[in-house]
Amino acid sequence: MNYKTFKIAGLVMAATLCFSSCTKNFEDINKNPYGSTDEELAADFALVPALLQQAQRSIYLYQPAPTFQLQQNLLSDIYSGYMMSPTPFGGNINNITYSFVDGWINTTFSTGYTNVMNPCYKVAGFTKGKVPDSYAMSLIVKVEAMHRTSDIFGPIIYSKYNTPNGDGSVDYDSQKDVYYTFFEELKTAIDILTPLADKPSSELFKKSDLVYGGNYKQWLQFANTLRLRLALRIVNVDAAKAKLEGEAALANAGGLLQTYKDNFTVDIGSTTHPLNTICGSWGDILMGAPIGTYLGGYNDPRLPLYFKKAVDPAVKDRYIGIRNGINIDGKARYADYSKLMDLPGKLQLVTAAEAWFLKAEAAIRGWAGAGNAQTNYETGIQTSFNQYSLGSASTYYNNATSLPAEYIDPKAMTAGQNDIKKGSQYLSTITIKWEEGVTLDRKLERIITQKWIANFPEGQEAWSEFRRTGYPKLFPVVVNNSGGKVSTTDFVRRAPFPSNEYSTNGAAVAKAVSTLSEPKDVGGTHLWWDPKK
Template identity: 65%
Template structure:
C-alpha cells in the first residue's frame, strides 16, 4: 500500500469516527463546548482570540493534509476543472466519476461544526455571545468569518445549520436553514458586521483584534473591504434565484465608503505560518493531484504567462516539457499512467480564499447587469481583473494578453488514454470554448458573461470551491464532462454534478432534522439535484 492510499484509508476511517462524534453529540456541543462563561473570557479575551484563529484556520483545513484532500481536493478542486488525481482511488470508482464517497465528503461538513481538527460554528457562536456588547470589533470579525466559512458549506450541500445552530426543535431534532434562508442570514450577518466596522475603518485596531487576525494584521479597513467584497460575491451568486435581493445586496456592497478589495496585496489569504501548504503535500509528497484538462486547454490556448506560476511542465516521456492535464472521470488503470503529467507549482504558506482580481471581475459582472455604484465600465473592471491577477504573480505583460483578440482554448488530446482517443476534446466538440480574451462591447450579454467568468476562473486558481460554485451558477468556463459516470443515473453526464448529498450519518443521528433538510431541496438528496441558487 503506497502512502497515498494509506492516507485515504486513514481519512475514511477517521471520517467514520468523526462523523459519529460530529452528529451524535449535538446536545453536548450545542450547549457550551468550551465550558467557559463570559466572566472567564472578559479579562483579556485570550480565549476569544484562540477561537477566532481556530475558525479562520478551519475555513480550509490545512493540517493534516489528508483532511484538505477530503474537504476540498477530491471534490471541488476536481469539479472546478483545475485539478485531477492520477490515482485510481477505490478501484477507480470515486468522486471523480460521480460514485460519491460519503466517508470522504463528510469532511466538507465535519469542520464546520465539530471535529478533531477544529471547527467554525462552535468557537464563533461562543465569540458572538461573549463580544457582542463588550468588543463589537471582534463580534464583527466573527460574523464575517462565519459567513465566509459557511457559505462554502452551503454551496456544497444546500441546507445547513446556521441561524438554528444550538436550537433544538420541539421534536428533539436539530434543524437546518434552507439554502435560501441561509443566504438571507449571510447577508444579515454581513450587514451587521459592516455597520460596526464602517465607522472604525480609519482607526487603529485594538491589540486583541490584531492578535486574532490571521489575514490582515489587524486592519479594520481591510476586513471591511473584504466584507463588502464577500457581500458582492454572494449577491451575484443568487442573481438567478432572487434578482431583486441580489441587486439590493450588491449595490449596498458597492455603496459602502470603504469600497472593495482592489490590489493583489488585499487578497484574503489566511497565514498558516511555517506549515507546509497542504496542496504541496498532496501534490509533491504523495503525487495524488495533477493539472486538470480544462485548465490545460484554456491556459495553453491563451498562451497564458501565468502557466509556470500555476503548474510544472510534465515529466512523462509522451508529453515531456509540456503543460499537460488529466481529464476528469476517465479510465485510470494505474497511478503510473498519469503521474508524470503536470504537477502543481509550489504554494506559499497562505490559504488563498479571495483575490482582488476576483473582486474586479465581480464588479465587471455587476456593471454588465446594470447595477449602480461600480465606478468603472464593464471593460475597465474586466481589464483591471486581468492586470491585478498578473500583478499577483509579478508579471508585467498584461497589456499584450488583454489585447489578444484571436487566441482561444486549445484542443485537448490525451496520448496515454487507456482507449486511444476516448478522452480527446477536439475543435468539433461542443465542450471546447471559442471565447477569446479581448473585450468587445458589441458582443451579446452571454458572450460577455462567458469572457468575464472565464478570466475570473483563471484568476481564482487554486480556489476550487469558488470556481465550482461559479461554474454551476453560470455554466462558465466550459468544462469537459466525465467519460465514465458511476452515479447509477443520479447525476447527468452533460449537466455535471450539482451538489453533494448529506452524509448518511446525519440521517442516523439526527433523522428528523435531516429529513426536513432533504425536503428543502429541489429534488432527491443526491448529486444531481440543483441548489436553490443554481438555476438552468
C-alpha cells in the same frame, strides 16, 4: 494515499479532532479545550484570538492535509477543472466518477461546523454587544466558511445551530433562508466596521487577525466583496434581492478589495500548504485538463507559475493535465503529468482580482456603482498579473485571436476521452479581448473565464461559479458511476448529505431535502441558486 489509507486516516481524524455531526454531542463539541472554564476566559476575552485564528485557518483547512483532501480537494478542486487525481481510489469508484464516498462526504460536511461554526459561535457569545470589532470578524469568517458548505450541500444547519429541538434534532435552513441570513450578518459586520475603517485597531482584533494584521479597512473591503460575491450568486433565482445586496456592497464607503495586497489570504506561517503535500509527497493531485487548455491556448504567463512541466516520456516537457472522471488503471499511468507549483504558506480564499471581475459582471447587469465593465475586466486581469509580478497585462488582454487549445491524451485508455477537439461543444471559443457589442452571455463567459484563471487554486468558488454560469466550459466525465443520479452532460450539481446526518438527525434532513429544487438527495439535484435550465 490509497483507499484503505483514507479509511484509516478518517478514523484517526475522527478520534483526534472529534469530527462528528453538529447535531450530536453538543456539550463535547463546545467544551473549552484550554482547561479553564469559558466564564473564566471570557472575563478578559483570552479565548477570542485562539478561536478566531482556528476559524480562519479552517475555512480552507490547512492541517491535517488528509482532512483538507476530503474537505475540498477530492470534490471541489476537481469539479472546478483546476485539478485531477491520478489515483483510482476505490477501484475508480469515488467522488471523481460521481459515486460519492460517504466517509469522505462526512468530513466535507462536518469540518466547517467543528472548526469554524463552533468557534465563531463561541466568539459571538463572548463579544456581541461588548466587543463589536471582534464580533464583526466572527460574523465575516463564519459567512465565508459556511457559504462554502451551503454551496456544496444546499440547505445547512445555521440559524438553529446549537439549538436542538426537544427530541434532539436540529433544524436546517433552506438555502434561500441561509443566504438571506448571510446578508443580514454581513450587513451587521459592515455597519460595525464602516465607522472604524480609518481608526487603529484594538489589540484583541490584531491578535485575532491572521489575514490583515488588524486592519479594519481591509476587513471592511473583504466584507463588501463577499457581499457582492453572494449577491451575484443568487442573481439567476432572486434578481431583486441580488441587485439590492450587490448595490449596497458597491455603495459602501469602504469599497471592495483593490490591489493584490488586499487579497484575503490566511497566514499559516511555516506550515506546509496542504496542496504541496497532496501533490508532492503523496502524488494524489495534478493539473486538470481544462485549465491546461485555457492557459496553454492563451499563452498565459501564469501557466509556469501555477504548474510544472510533465516528465512522463509520452508528454515530456509539456504542460498537460488529466481529464476528470476517466478510466485509470493505476496511479503510475498519469503520475508524471504536470504537477502544481509549490504554494506559499498562505491560504488564498478571495482575491482583489475577483473583486474587479465581480464589478465587471455587476456592470453588465446595470447595477448602480459598478462602473465600466471593460475597465473592471481589464483591471481584474492586471491585478492578477500584479499578484505574480508579471508586469503589464495590456498585450494579454488585447489578444483577440488566441483560443483554448484542444486536449489530446496520448495515454488515454478510452477513445472517447479524446473528443475535446475543435468544434466540440465543450471547447470554448472565447477569446481574451473585451468585446462590447456582444450578448450579455458572451460578456459573462469572458468575465468568468478570466476570473476562474485568476482565482486558482481556490476550487470551491470556481466550482460554484461554474454551476451558476456554465463557465468556463469544462469537460464532462467519461466514466459516470452515479447510477443515473448525476447527468454526464449536466455535470455534478451538489453533494448528498452523509449517512451520519441521516442516522442522527434524520427527520430534519428529510425536511431539508424537501426544500431542494428536486426532492432528491443526489448529486444531480440543482441548488436553489442554480435553477435547472
